[in-house]
Amino acid sequence: MKPVLVMILTAWLLGPAATSAPAAAEGGLRVDLDRESASTNVVATDELRLSAAANRMESLRTGFAVYRLPVTRPANTFEATVDSTVPPDARLAVDVRARHDGQWSEWTEIRPDAPTTLPAASGTVEVRVMLIAPDGTASPVLRSLTVTPSRTAAAPARAAGPVSYRVFATREGLVGGTTANGHVITRRDHFVALPSRRGLSRDRSGEYSVRVCAANGRCEWAPVWDVGPWNTRDDYWNERREQWRGLPRGLPQAQAAYQNGHNGGKDQFGRQVANPAGIDLADGTFWDGLRLRNNAWVTVTYLWTGGGPAGRVDTHGTPLNVRERPTRHSPNVGFAAEYARVGIQCSVRGDHAEGTQGRTNVWYRLAPGKFVSAAWVAGAAGVRAC
Structure with missing residues (x-):
């Protein structure tokens, strides 16, 4: 929490x-x-x-x-x-x-x-x-x-692929509360919080989404709808971060404070840091998407930091099943939350499915061993065959 x-x-x-x-x-x-x-x-x-x-x-x-x-x-x-x-x-x-x-x-x-x-x-x-x-x-x-x-001189180009870091995740909870983007938290909700408003999506959108993967192999793609934990100006995934620029890229300040005594072991508000959290997970992401029982180390990919084909999950409310293979009955290995923006590696043919985007047998590979039906993904373009 x-x-x-x-x-x-x-x-x-x-x-x-x-x-x-x-x-x-x-x-x-x-x-x-x-x-x-x-x-x-x-x-x-x-x-x-x-x-x-x-x-x-x-x-x-x-x-x-x-x-x-x-x-x-x-x-x-x-x-x-x-x-x-x-x-x-x-x-x-x-x-x-x-x-x-x-x-x-x-x-x-x-x-x-x-x-x-x-x-x-x-x-x-x-x-x-x-x-x-x-x-x-x-x-x-x-x-x-x-x-x-x-218009001024061009800034450095964005990296070809999004950056990923291993950080400590805590469960947000707080059902009935309101996030920094105005979303009212529901039971078994699916979103994440990062300690900077730079990657804050609007409610019911996923302009800024992450892929979170646990040690058990499960992953969830989820929008960033809140700001936290601990700090609010710590965009640690950026090379030139807003605050704490002396810390290595990818190291949350809360982790540095908790493990190494950075800033006297305190966050930006002077509070003693009680855990090394660099991301908060809503209950549905924590319990259902990743099937975590306790706070844990996870690998987070900040999807907006890279380019390539992408689409938006459109399921009319429920999380989209991520399957091990492009078939409707292969093992569930995670979720892609409604509104999440998902990076797409390539496409394959598999089982037919019917969803908000019509009936199709096209499946998108989001990562090795992670597939979703194109019937529920809007706006994807330029996707090559696997």
Whole structure:
């Protein structure tokens, strides 16, 4: 179980009491605050603020709104001009991402002191405004947001394949609670939490998904719907991580604190780290997908860090069976959760199945000895035969 879920968004409670906006930069795009494409726990009119209702079981009110940025030319560098009021202990943050070769980049904060550059230029760009306030504190208020896109020298290309690391997994539980993306946790739910908002998917989507494999050989493909455990700015899978840059890539700060006394054995909030967790698993992922009985070491593949053919699991709610062979009755060796984005190695012919994508005998190999029927996978393209 997550040590204390209140840590999920408190990393952002570091903002100034208020900010005021200078004149918008030339070429800036003013965001229409009441035309968000996705949101949770906010009220958007000519201003953006948190709604009155709490969306967590703990002492923080959190919310966000996502906006599509109408760029006219591909861009990879962004500056933001913000007119806002941020009470003490509250926080407002503006993140940006861009879609390239069918995959979104990670969310990256546009800080006031320097432009933010993404890995590749794109004409499909979104910005996300995060609002956070402790109970009893007035909401941050965003009055205007102008984002200025530009194109600069290309960043290093994404690796050919996604990165994988062995980390310690804990069970999240907390049925009835609300995750950082606004999802209400259900019994036997299927998702994961990572200790950074950079790879946070929207509710009912899997833009950022992982493959988690246990020592027993079982795997689950699941979307990232929460932030935690322990830290909230520890994207340890990245070469240039947001915080704790002195640690080796792939080593969660909580693991370094627990095993080696990093940061005095404490997390970013000064709490004594009680386990080395680098990922939290929802109950269905933990018990049913991986068939774990206790917290355990697992191998996690961060699927958005690589390219190649991929599809989205579309089952109308239930997890998709992952089979040992491309047949309907071969052993179940894991699950692919609804909405998860799954990387596809190749395709084979097998048993016929009928699902949301029609009737087909095509099966996708997700990994050696791990197959799913194409009848339940949407949007796959460019898949070669095995």
